[in-house]
Structure formats: C-alpha cells, structure tokens
Amino acid sequence: MRNRPFFTCSAIVVGALFLTSLSSSAQFVGNNPQAVDKRVDDLLAKMTLDEKIDLIGGDTPFRTHSIPRLDIPYFQMADGPVGAHIPAPTIAYAAGIGLAASWDRALALSVGQQLGRDSRSRGAAFLLGPGVNIYRAPMNGRNFEYFGEDPFLASAIAVGYIRGVQQEGVSATVKHYLGNNSEYLRHDSDSIIDERTLREIYMPVFEAAVKTAKVGAIMDSYNITNGEHMTQNGRLNITVAKDQWHFPGIIMSDWVSTYDTAATAKGGLDLEMPFGVYFSKEKYSPTERWHHYSGRDR
Numbered sequence: 001m002r003n004r005p006f007f008t009c010s011a012i013v014v015g016a017l018f019l020t021s022l023s024s025s026a027q028f029v030g031n032n033p034q035a036v037d038k039r040v041d042d043l044l045a046k047m048t049l050d051e052k053i054d055l056i057g058g059d060t061p062f063r064t065h066s067i068p069r070l071d072i073p074y075f076q077m078a079d080g081p082v083g084a085h086i087p088a089p090t091i092a093y094a095a096g097i098g099l100a101a102s103w104d105r106a107l108a109l110s111v112g113q114q115l116g117r118d119s120r121s122r123g124a125a126f127l128l129g130p131g132v133n134i135y136r137a138p139m140n141g142r143n144f145e146y147f148g149e150d151p152f153l154a155s156a157i158a159v160g161y162i163r164g165v166q167q168e169g170v171s172a173t174v175k176h177y178l179g180n181n182s183e184y185l186r187h188d189s190d191s192i193i194d195e196r197t198l199r200e201i202y203m204p205v206f207e208a209a210v211k212t213a214k215v216g217a218i219m220d221s222y223n224i225t226n227g228e229h230m231t232q233n234g235r236l237n238i239t240v241a242k243d244q245w246h247f248p249g250i251i252m253s254d255w256v257s258t259y260d261t262a263a264t265a266k267g268g269l270d271l272e273m274p275f276g277v278y279f280s281k282e283k284y285s286p287t288e289r290w291h292h293y294s295g296r297d298r
Helices: 006-021 033-046 049-055 096-101 105-121 151-167 195-202 204-211 234-244 261-266
Strands: 058-060 076-079 124-128 171-177 217-220 250-253
Touching (some): 096 105, 096 151, 151 195, 151 204, 171 204, 234 250
Parallel strands (some): 076 124, 124 171, 171 217, 217 250
C-alpha cells in the first residue's frame, strides 16, 4: 500500500483499527496482519471516493461516519482521560497527577483496564486518553490530567494506562501531541521548543506510547509548535511519528483544531473531529482530491 492518496491512507488506518480491535469475526481477531490487509483492500476496492472522504471526518461530536452498504460501522469515542464520559454518568477515576504520584506501574495498568472496560461497555472504539503533556507552566488549567513534569515517570505511567485500555479491545488515544501547555489562547499560542528539549523532555512520553505501549491513536493538539499548527505539522506528524517512530495508527485532530484543508492533508492528519469541516466533499474539489498525499509510503 504505497503512495496512496491521503484520504485512502486514512481509510486504511481506520479500517485496520476496526478489524484488529473491534471485529467479532474470528477470522480477523488477533494479530493477523495479512488477513487485515486483505480485508481492508477488499473494502477499499468497493468504496466510492465520497465514502472514503466521509470516513476521515466525524459525523457527530464523538462518532465517525458509517458505511452501511459495506457493513462498516461508525466508531464511537469515549471522552477521557479520567473516565469514559460519553455517555454520562460514569466512574470518575483519580486524576492523572494522582496516578503518577503513586509511581505504580501495576496500578496504571489496572486503571487502564477499568477505563477500557467502561469504554467498551458504552460501545466505544476509542478512549480519548491518556493526557500526557509535560508541565511547562503551573497556570495550565489541565495540568491535573497529566502525569507530571518528569518524562521517565510520565512514560512509565502512560505505558501501563495504554496497555490496560487496549487489553479491553479499545484503542487508547494519547494526547495532546505536542507542546499543548496552555489552555489560554490554545488555538493561537506557539510553543517554541528547541530540538534537544523536544527529544529529551516533551517527546519521550509520546514515543513510549507508540513504541512500547503500541497505542492505537494520537490526538493532535490545538496549538502551534515551532511555527506550525500541530494538525498540519508535517515534521512532527510525518517525519517523527510516522517515519521515525513507525507509528501505524491514526492521528486525529483535537475537537475543532483543524484550520486548513490542503495544509492539514499534507501535514499527516488522518481524521478530523468532531466533524469533517476541512476534510469534506465540499473542500475536496474534483481537481484537488487526487493531489493530497500524506507524504509517507504506506
């Protein structure tokens, strides 16, 4: 599957996640990449171009489009990271900083398992957690959700949490990639982070999520990092996550964090949430649809 158009690559990713994590058919359950590839190729061959575009944008605030004629279901999402909040009510677990303060990997695994169970009970394919942003300033209103300021500790807790969730057949979604260190002006703030600091402080927890925990999804953040909005940041999405870390899963936007169709398509985003505003049939004109590539061989 090489050099495919952007939206086709995204359909492959979503289809693969569905088949490996959610399918009730014994033929495709478990680690059988050849069966998954064949099933996805069969589905892609039957899909229209408009159906492929639908598949890369949300249909409702926490759900993707379904394709009933091909028996492709919608993918439900449970908001996180400290409970499966869609729909409410739900169990509320200790905040991320409390979990990290335990220094207990086994506890992180257990919490992840319970979150995965709660998500699964709601029919969710994705849990939108864990939140793992490294503390940059004490004023950030979401610091309590994250695992502190030490990248080693944050990585160890995140790996346990993710493994626990995914043992329950639900994809964890590590967020918010990358440098989302302020709720104030979060659409406009630019996190200027030099390369060494990125590699040694801000990236390790995301890298561990991908390489060690095999997380199924990454959520791109609202903010700008080093001059580019994260949903269109090709260097961090494609060069780092997809090429250097070999991330095979799905990169989705934070809710309403996309800003441009072409830049986002070329910047490595796979799924726009909560709706397909920029990834839509209206935005992909007939002359443009075949010219948007993710920049990565698949």
